[in-house]
Amino acid sequence: MFTLLTFWKCFLYFLKNQFTIKMRNLDQITCPICNEKFMESEYLSEVFKDDTKTKFISNLVTHYRHSHISYWNKCWGRNGDRYRGHWFKDYDIEKAKVNNRAKRQIIRKAGTVLKTMGIGPRHFKRLQETDVKTMDLALKVLGQD
Numbered sequence: 001m002f003t004l005l006t007f008w009k010c011f012l013y014f015l016k017n018q019f020t021i022k023m024r025n026l027d028q029i030t031c032p033i034c035n036e037k038f039m040e041s042e043y044l045s046e047v048f049k050d051d052t053k054t055k056f057i058s059n060l061v062t063h064y065r066h067s068h069i070s071y072w073n074k075c076w077g078r079n080g081d082r083y084r085g086h087w088f089k090d091y092d093i094e095k096a097k098v099n100n101r102a103k104r105q106i107i108r109k110a111g112t113v114l115k116t117m118g119i120g121p122r123h124f125k126r127l128q129e130t131d132v133k134t135m136d137l138a139l140k141v142l143g144q145d
């Protein structure tokens, strides 16, 4: 039976959902290299909620890994398991390597855009497992910040 209590429960549920949707107001990001538009990841928007610049790069690294590095994509396709087996010794090590490669390519290809946005080496340093080679390039291309 549909009672007043049920009504209020539904109403509160509705309000809660509205609020949650508002809380997760995700931004759309445009890749400065291929101009593809994509929504930022909910996870990264939580991790870097107080740092929009680092959030931007971290989303870009994820996008770059999946859309611009073709061998990474092959690993998650239909024959992914078999393909991964050839070179994946350790997923985390491999992912860190691919991420650093992505970061360096982003710096090389979109350095000017990043500089305009006020993104510098310190933002790359805040990302997980940024290596020395990537930091050196960030300093060289983006300058000391």
Ligand SMILES: [Zn+2]
Pocket: 031, 032, 033, 034, 035, 036, 063, 064, 067, 068
């Ligand atoms: Zn892109």
